[in-house]
Amino acid sequence: MLDIKKIRENKEFYVKNLSDRGVDEVSITSLIELDQARRTSLEQLEALRHQRNKASSSIQEFKKKKMDTEAEKLIEETKKDSEQIVQLEKETRQIEKDYHDLAAVIPNIAHESVPYGESEDDNTLLHQKGETPKFEFTPLPHYEVGTNLGILDFERGSKVSGPRFVYIKGLGAQLERAVYNFMLEVQTKEHGYTEVIPPYLVKEQSMFGTGQYPKFKEDVYSIEGEDLVLIPTSEVPLTNYYADEIIPLEEIPTYFTALSPCFRSEAGSAGRDTRGLIRMHQFHKVEMVKYALPENSFDELEKMRENAEHILELLELPYQTVTLSTGDMGFSASKTYDLEVWFPAQNTYREISSCSNCLDFQARRANIRYRDESGKVDYIHTLNGSGLAVGRAVAAIIENYQQEDGSIKVPTVLRPYMDNLEYIK
Numbered sequence: 350m351l352d353i354k355k356i357r358e359n360k361e362f363y364v365k366n367l368s369d370r371g372v373d374e375v376s377i378t379s380l381i382e383l384d385q386a387r388r389t390s391l392e393q394l395e396a397l398r399h400q401r402n403k404a405s406s407s408i409q410e411f412k413k414k415k416m417d418t419e420a421e422k423l424i425e426e427t428k429k430d431s432e433q434i435v436q437l438e439k440e441t442r443q444i445e446k447d448y449h450d451l452a453a454v455i456p457n458i459a460h461e462s463v464p465y466g467e468s469e470d471d472n473t474l475l476h477q478k479g480e481t482p483k484f485e486f487t488p489l490p491h492y493e494v495g496t497n498l499g500i501l502d503f504e505r506g507s508k509v510s511g512p513r514f515v516y517i518k519g520l521g522a523q524l525e526r527a528v529y530n531f532m533l534e535v536q537t538k539e540h541g542y543t544e545v546i547p548p549y550l551v552k553e554q555s556m557f558g559t560g561q562y563p564k565f566k567e568d569v570y571s572i573e574g575e576d577l578v579l580i581p582t583s584e585v586p587l588t589n590y591y592a593d594e595i596i597p598l599e600e601i602p603t604y605f606t607a608l609s610p611c612f613r614s615e616a617g618s619a620g621r622d623t624r625g626l627i628r629m630h631q632f633h634k635v636e637m638v639k640y641a642l643p644e645n646s647f648d649e650l651e652k653m654r655e656n657a658e659h660i661l662e663l664l665e666l667p668y669q670t671v672t673l674s675t676g677d678m679g680f681s682a683s684k685t686y687d688l689e690v691w692f693p694a695q696n697t698y699r700e701i702s703s704c705s706n707c708l709d710f711q712a713r714r715a716n717i718r719y720r721d722e723s724g725k726v727d728y729i730h731t732l733n734g735s736g737l738a739v740g741r742a743v744a745a746i747i748e749n750y751q752q753e754d755g756s757i758k759v760p761t762v763l764r765p766y767m768d769n770l771e772y773i774k
């Protein structure tokens with residue numbers, strides 16, 4: 350959520366910046382007007398309550414002095430004030446709701462370094478690393494390789510749970526376990542993250558805190574009759590760890606990492622990536638979340654991007670990093686890098702990680718603050734990124750390391766996690 354005070358003071362900037370993200374000027378004007386109406390109503394309420402309290406004191410004084418006529422007259426006036434207060438409280442609650450509902454669906458501002466654009470076609474390339482493999486045969490898509498080896502069973506996954514589910518079996522399951530154990534060890538031992546096993550069910554307020562609610566409510570699975578939602582990413586429980594708290598200065602920056610299952614309805618993705626591990630309803634992901642001081646958050650974003658890239662480099666997977674345009678960024682992000690890994694069967698790069706700086710946008714929604722050295726309390730900056738999406742990493746390994754005989758060469762860094770196995774046959 351944005352700082353309304355800054356919007357009031359610099360409306361032109363916010364109108365221009367947010368227009369690049371699809372927000373029209375009318376919405377910004379309406380937000381400012383609702384804020385003004387809200388503040389005016391609260392001032393009127395405070396004045397009326399003060400007037401009523403003052404009258405109540407006077408009534409008591411009149412009664413003590415046996416001035417019954419004056420007391421009765423003031424009692425009648427106080428009744429009118431009370432009726433006004435009740436009506437104004439009702440109006441104020443409606444204004445507050447209207448203000449909150451509008452503010453909740455306005456995205457974060459884009460950082461000045463973010464390229465303008467309407468879609469992913471306008472993203473800009475930061476760099477490409479690693480050589481794409483050269484095959485003396487036609488490479489197969491990962492789902493065919495995995496099915497032929499008996500390590501991926503999409504047919505039974507669909508039979509038991511429906512489309513976009515899979516059984517990962519035998520050495521395939523061991524490969525996935527090796528991938529996420531390797532990722533966690535790198536993030537904790539080399540990059541300084543604290544490993545967390547978070548809840549996989551969260552309250553709706555937690556979803557609001559990170560920006561998934563209310564705009565993307567259709568994208569998640571919720572528990573009917575309960576205030577619980579299956580997490581679409583462990584960004585949600587990790588970012589809400591300090592919700593409604595003031596973080597001690599000595600704990601900043603804080604780095605968290607977690608492996609978790611992720612659950613997504615993939616609403617609106619009909620017909621896209623219907624085969625394979627790219628777009629599943631359930632998948633594993635290693636997440637990175639940071640709490641940083643405002644003056645350091647963009648430095649922390651660059652470090653987070655490098656942390657994610659390091660995983661791909663150790664796996665020796667070719668990849669590229671792009672800066673997302675204003676039209677392709679997520680709702681809560683101010684700047685995002687996407688890491689895209691090479692898929693030879695598709696002859697293209699596919700997203701495997703997004704690393705974002707959300708500034709104080711999520712912190713305002715979740716009420717996460719810190720106290721600086723002078724004692725002033727302000728909102729912290731939050732960052733999140735995939736370190737990495739495990740299923741997509743497995744898919745990329747299968748495609749890039751496939752052999753002509755249908756086997757898969759195990760990346761060198763994963764062999765200690767797989768009993769030093771060199772090939773999946």
